[in-house]
Amino acid sequence: MSIAMTFIVALKALRRNAMRTALTALGMIIGVAAVIVMVAIGNGARISIETQIKSAGSNIVMVNAGSGPFGPVRQGQGNTTTLTPEDAEAIRREVPGIRYMSPGVNTRAQLVAESGNWGTQIQGAGQALAELRAWPMQFGAFFTEQDVTRASKVVVLGSVVRDQLFGAGADPTGAVVRIKNQPFKVLGVLTTKGQGANGQDQDDTVIAPYTTVQKKLLGQTHLQNITISAADGVPLDTVTQGITDLLTVRHKIAPGEDNDFLVRTLEEIATVLTSTTTTMTYLLAGIAAVSLLVGGIGIMNIMLVSVTERTREIGLRLSVGARDLDVLRQFLVEAIVLSLAGGAVGIGLGFGAASAVSRFAGWPAVVSPDAVAMSFAFAAAIGIFFGFYPARKAAALDPIEALRFE
Amino acid sequence: MSTPVISVADLTKTYAVGEVEVPALRGVTLEVRAGEFLALTGPSGSGKSTFMHLLGCLDTPTGGGYLLNGDDVSTFSKRDLARVRNRDIGFVFQGFNLLSRTSAMENVELPMLYAGRIPAAERRARAKAALESVGLGARLDHHPNQMSGGQQQRVAIARALVNNPVLLLADEPTGNLDSRTSVEVMDIFQRLNRERGLTIVLVTHEQEIAEHATRIVAFRDGRVRADQQVAYRRDAVVELEHVNAQADADALMTA
Numbered sequence: 316m317s318i319a320m321t322f323i324v325a326l327k328a329l330r331r332n333a334m335r336t337a338l339t340a341l342g343m344i345i346g347v348a349a350v351i352v353m354v355a356i357g358n359g360a361r362i363s364i365e366t367q368i369k370s371a372g373s374n375i376v377m378v379n380a381g382s383g384p385f386g387p388v389r390q391g392q393g394n395t396t397t398l399t400p401e402d403a404e405a406i407r408r409e410v411p412g413i414r415y416m417s418p419g420v421n422t423r424a425q426l427v428a429e430s431g432n433w434g435t436q437i438q439g440a441g442q443a444l445a446e447l448r449a450w451p452m453q454f455g456a457f458f459t460e461q462d463v464t465r466a467s468k469v470v471v472l473g474s475v476v477r478d479q480l481f482g483a484g485a486d487p488t489g490a491v492v493r494i495k496n497q498p499f500k501v502l503g504v505l506t507t508k509g510q511g512a513n514g515q516d517q518d519d520t521v522i523a524p525y526t527t528v529q530k531k532l533l534g535q536t537h538l539q540n541i542t543i544s545a546a547d548g549v550p551l552d553t554v555t556q557g558i559t560d561l562l563t564v565r566h567k568i569a570p571g572e573d574n575d576f577l578v579r580t581l582e583e584i585a586t587v588l589t590s591t592t593t594t595m596t597y598l599l600a601g602i603a604a605v606s607l608l609v610g611g612i613g614i615m616n617i618m619l620v621s622v623t624e625r626t627r628e629i630g631l632r633l634s635v636g637a638r639d640l641d642v643l644r645q646f647l648v649e650a651i652v653l654s655l656a657g658g659a660v661g662i663g664l665g666f667g668a669a670s671a672v673s674r675f676a677g678w679p680a681v682v683s684p685d686a687v688a689m690s691f692a693f694a695a696a697i698g699i700f701f702g703f704y705p706a707r708k709a710a711a712l713d714p715i716e717a718l719r720f721e
Numbered sequence: 722m723s724t725p726v727i728s729v730a731d732l733t734k735t736y737a738v739g740e741v742e743v744p745a746l747r748g749v750t751l752e753v754r755a756g757e758f759l760a761l762t763g764p765s766g767s768g769k770s771t772f773m774h775l776l777g778c779l780d781t782p783t784g785g786g787y788l789l790n791g792d793d794v795s796t797f798s799k800r801d802l803a804r805v806r807n808r809d810i811g812f813v814f815q816g817f818n819l820l821s822r823t824s825a826m827e828n829v830e831l832p833m834l835y836a837g838r839i840p841a842a843e844r845r846a847r848a849k850a851a852l853e854s855v856g857l858g859a860r861l862d863h864h865p866n867q868m869s870g871g872q873q874q875r876v877a878i879a880r881a882l883v884n885n886p887v888l889l890l891a892d893e894p895t896g897n898l899d900s901r902t903s904v905e906v907m908d909i910f911q912r913l914n915r916e917r918g919l920t921i922v923l924v925t926h927e928q929e930i931a932e933h934a935t936r937i938v939a940f941r942d943g944r945v946r947a948d949q950q951v952a953y954r955r956d957a958v959v960e961l962e963h964v965n966a967q968a969d970a971d972a973l974m975t976a
């Protein structure tokens with residue numbers, strides 16, 4: 316029988332049991348869609364991290380207090396008290412090739428305004444942060460060096476915080492907000508930046524002089540981190556090395572002893588983040604692939620039932636001249652059609668679900684052509700693999716025994 | 722003289738049911754010449770169906786030889802056997818064996834799907850012609866469950882004929898039919914035999930059906946017990962006229 320005819324016969328057989336066909340294909344549909352959505356979410360996260368890093372600048376170096384095994388991004392902050400404003404100043408003065416420097420201490424607090432209150436992160440920073448991060452103001456002005464020296468009670472609001480406290484788009488410059496029962500004057504509002512590398516909203520923040528955060532909010536003298544940008548044309552390696560050498564001396568760290576700080580470029584941090592995301596993506600896709608496998612087993616199950624049910628049909632086909640190869644092909648093609656149709660619908664569903672996720676959950680989800688091609692190929696492979704055994708069982712039937720089958 | 726269509730010598734078939742061996746055929750020697758219409762009779766269990774399956778290349782004998790048109794079937798590969806079943810032999814079963822939920826046309830087209838590349842248009846034309854030749858020109862798109870037993874059996878006959886076989890094998894084709902429908906089916910067989918010279922081997926329990934053939938072979942316990950030409954052959958056309966006249970008379974009486 317010709318291949319085209321085999322396809323037609325397979326389609327007819329599948330249509331004869333439309334409900335069963337649909338339910339069997341559902342296994343493949345869900346599997347393929349799951350793989351595509353998972354990979355899309357992982358991809359989206361990776362791409363957004365990369366764009367963030369690009370927009371933040373490729374010339375940024377971070378110094379963090381502490382040195383946990385997972386890097387200083389979250390670990391160790393607050394435990395180590397050895398990183399000081401003097402270190403920050405020394406770095407600015409002594410390490411060559413530095414353009415901007417901003418010391419950092421962060422905390423969380425509740426902001427109280429007349430019209431409402433809002434809990435958010437308070438970033439203590441130097442006056443250079445706005446330039447360092449290339450973050451212009453929407454209203455008002457950033458705080459000055461004088462504000463830092465005097466530890467003035469002034470804040471600059473992220474646009475989300477402004478929206479929450481004063482209403483969307485308002486200009487609260489000059490207003491007063493209370494943090495830990497102390498009045499802070501609002502100097503201005505930053506422009507909207509959008510989602511950050513780790514998925515959190517960068518605009519849901521308040522920036523104050525680091526000295527103010529240290530003295531008025533935390534009552535401490537040490538720093539959690541220092542952000543530095545290198546001057547144009549200066550290799551980041553030399554800056555990183557310069558900072559490391561300087562801090563090693565200042566902190567009197569003996570050779571062989573662990574550093575109590577970590578110096579890394581933003582790109583290195585991003586690499587850690589993206590590699591974590593990639594691992595997560597593979598993990599999720601792996602779990603989704605298991606459902607593809609389960610779908611394949613469903614196909615095999617139905618094909619076995621189908622072969623048994625149609626034993627007499629097979630006997631009849633053999634008796635009018637079908638070769639065993641014809642029978643094998645017929646059932647194999649049926650299984651493949653089933654899994655490919657499931658795969659195709661699953662791809663459609665995967666696209667739909669991915670765009671729904673990015674619309675409603677706000678996660679960036681980017682469907683990758685690789686994932687589509689791979690899950691489709693996987694679906695075909697599953698059809699062949701799980702369809703082969705039932706098909707071979709059908710082809711091995713003896714004409715007379717098959718015809719006699721009750 | 723030309724080679725016989727069927728030539729079997731000392732054909733045996735033994736089924737193994739668990740430990741027990743069941744000898745179904747104990748040595749059958751028989752020749753069937755082209756154009757013969759042979760009826761095979763015998764009590765139940767005498768090996769008629771077993772013999773037909775061997776003739777139809779649906780099963781393989783335990784011993785003995787079978788020449789089909791002079792070719793030794795035992796030397797054929799599985800592929801060759803499929804070809805023989807497809808092109809050279811038409812088989813009609815007692816239980817029709819039509820594909821359910823499939824139209825008469827598609828059922829008749831089935832053997833052509835396995836006969837190499839036959840264009841769809843030609844397939845349809847040949848299936849239609851075959852169905853018309855058995856008087857089903859008006860039932861092309863009917864499914865088996867929309868047809869009477871006699872009509873289903875005629876679809877099965879059309880399917881057996883569609884690849885123009887040299888040999889038609891029919892195992893109790895009238896076993897499930899009433900007497901009138903049986904005569905109609907026999908009419909088809911007689912016409913095929915007479916007009917196309919088709920060689921036919923037909924199994925039946927009934928003497929009246931057997932007498933439509935040109936020769937009757939009787940089996941008993943897996944052996945040929947009797948083999949003779951039919952002296953007074955029945956003619957289905959005459960019988961049908963008779964049955965119709967009878968029906969008219971009945972209608973007049975009750976009117």
Ligand SMILES: Nc1ncnc2c1ncn2[C@@H]1O[C@H](COP(=O)(O)OP(=O)(O)OP(=O)(O)O)[C@@H](O)[C@H]1O
Binds near residue numbers: 737738744765767772
């Ligand atoms: N598949 C089988 N396995 C075991 N024994 C079988 C098988 N088929 C047939 N037989 C045995 O072989 C013998 C001949 O059977 P066969 O079906 O050929 O008889 P038959 O003449 O066609 O009978 P009937 O007129 O009832 O159809 C019987 O004794 C039967 O029990």
Ligand SMILES: [Mg+2]
Binds near residue numbers: 769770771892
């Ligand atoms: Mg029988």
